[in-house]
Amino acid sequence: xxxxxxxxxxxxxxxxxxxxxxxxxxxxxxxxxxxxxxxxxxxxxxxxxxxxxxxxxxxxxxxxxxxxx
Numbered sequence: 001x002x003x004x005x006x007x008x009x010x011x012x013x014x015x016x017x018x019x020x021x022x023x024x025x026x027x028x029x030x031x032x033x034x035x036x037x038x039x040x041x042x043x044x045x046x047x048x049x050x051x052x053x054x055x056x057x058x059x060x061x062x063x064x065x066x067x068x069x
Contacts, residue, residue, distance in 0.1 A: 002032065005054065007043045008069035009061055012036065017066070024064035028052050041069075 009021060018036040021043055025034035030051025035044045045057055058068045 001049055002046055003049045004044070004046045005057075007045065007054075007057070007061070009036070009041055009043050010067040010069050012038060012041055012066060014038075020064045021061055021066055024060040025057055028056050028060055031057070 012018060012021060015038070018038050021036050022034045025031055025043065025045060028047070030048040031045060032048065033044065033046035036042070037044065043057075043061065047053075047057065061068050
């Protein structure tokens with residue numbers, strides 16, 4: 001079953017940041033969509049909850065050097 005979430009991410013300020021977060025999250029097996037909105041500093045994610053979960057997504061964002069608010 002697919003889940004959707006919008007996550008507030010601190011520390012993003014440019015397209016490089018956007019790309020880094022999206023790339024890190026898309027590497028997770030089960031993530032279907034990972035889209036950053038720089039203006040709102042949010043990450044919209046859609047994932048298959050049998051393969052991925054919010055803890056994995058949060059960890060990927062933090063491993064990329066950003067903070068989940």
